[in-house]
Amino acid sequence: MQFYAAAGVVDRGAKPADYPFIRADAVLGAVFACIISLTIIIATISAVGGTGPLDSAAQAAEALKPVAGRNAELLFAVGLIGASALAGAVVPLSASYAIGEAAGVERSVSRSFRDAPLFLGLFTAQIVLGATVAMTPVDVIQLLIGTQVLQGLISPIVLVYLLVLTNRRSVLGQAANSPRYRIAATAVVVGVAAMSTILLVQTILSWFGLA
Template sequence: MQEPRKNDSGEEPRFSTKKKFGIIAYLGAAGPGLIAANAGNDAGGVITYASAGSQFAYKTLFFMLLVTVGLVVVQEMSARLGTFSGKGLASLIREQFSIRLTFLAIVALVVTNLGLVVSEFAGIGASLELFGVSRYISVPIAAVGVWSLVLLGSYRYAERIFLFMSLAFLAYPIAAFLSHPKFGQIATNLVIPHFVLSKNYIYLAVALIGTTISPYMQLYAASGVVDRGVSPDDYPLERFDAVGGAIFANIISMFMIIATAAAIGGSGPLTSASQAARALRPVAGAADIYIFAAGLFGASALAAAVVPLSTSYAIAEAAGFERSVSRSFKDAPVFLGIFTVQIAIGAAVALVPGSLIKLLVFSQVLQGLVTPVILVFILKLANKRSILGDAANGRIFRGVATATVVGVSSLSLVLMGQTVLGWFHIGG
């Protein structure tokens, strides 16, 4: 049997399921994969999925099945790289590729993720305002809570809290059923493609991919596996976590689409998650708006921790600094310092009066640029037997992964191009 390898920090793996059996082992495996995928259903994701339901009702459900396949492939490769190499993606990229290219990718990722952190705290404020709590109270408290969770605990403690926060996503299936959906139409749209040949549909389809497959998710998935100390012997369970987490997260995404489709399908695009929640009231009643708001809070709070953590992992790994949630500030000052700065900036900007749309749009454009780069890195790394040995991509999986990366990257670039052209009022 293969000896467990040490991780980036020189530690022996802390995670093991060798003495667990059956369903207990699989429940124990839930961790980085599930957390990373669920974090993708953040405030921006809620807006996108709700807007899909409000504009095109159930017609994007089959497309979401295709997106699910892409997310499964990408997340599985990320988790496999972390497990068998004992290193995060940024470390592997630094070792295997040009330092200049790595630096540019990391800088773009930092700017993109900082914009996302702002949106997560804005989502926290918007969700609790639906309960009558001012964002000037909720956002600072949430910022201190997220900071304390990471700075004062261990990785295992933080992971348990992240998993507990993921329970908030169960609010969306409840909201969907309370909206009295048409199950026949749902089934038909899931099985049979219902693509709409319009600019708005294409734009939304690209946005669905962008919000579902985000670079920070892959970075966190690989780094979380390393920080957790998963050994190659335990990879079957870690693969279950990565694949199962991706599937669960996208099922939740579909329920968001179904909830708004049943309540306000055909009413046009939405501009905020709180608008989506309020729009449900006439059809589903007061209970649904609070359930939707609770889901938004959980989604935003989880992503408010995961997004800045992925940035901290990336920078610390690329620069060769100590990085682990289990370390103290004294032992990992760069890693935890970067996390602290992001939380402070994100919460502060989220409290600034006025619209944050320009900042969020700019971060979305950068994400459209970063996503193809990160996905190509992941594919090339996962194909290398010098890194993964027998765990490298096989011929069939390599073909599926290549098609996925090419498809997702192309659509990400389309979204970036559409957004930039929109700034100059071209093609609109």
């Protein structure tokens, strides 16, 4: 998501005069996303809390029956499709943007395959791979847990890397973080890194029955 947000600004052709609006959009978007996440967590605790760990999507849908009744499966399916559609676009685009930028090749969703073969090729391949995995009998819940463990390893590294870059005036000039933003961003990065580390440790310990 971090790479996607930054690359999306470039892909839209934003100019320095647009930076205040882009920053406001990023801040408001982050706040709104956190509100939605908290709402999901609270709703999940209310509906599923106390039923024990869920091992499959079917169990998650079943846990919603006391709240949604006979439409529980349909409700869960609609929510899952919405989340999958978002992730199916953002995750492949993020990876394609990052690899395309590292390779120094054309990277834009407005380009054709002829103009940006690596970028659009990677994007298409990831969608096909995701669809293929989804059609296999893989345990989706365990797959999600595994990706969270991977995120716990990668997120702190990526966030520190981005923080260093956004603080450098030699890279961003006047658009670099001000002292106030540096303090706020550092506090957020430290907090997110700590929570990611805790989640990572708890998940690994649970695999060995220690948590």
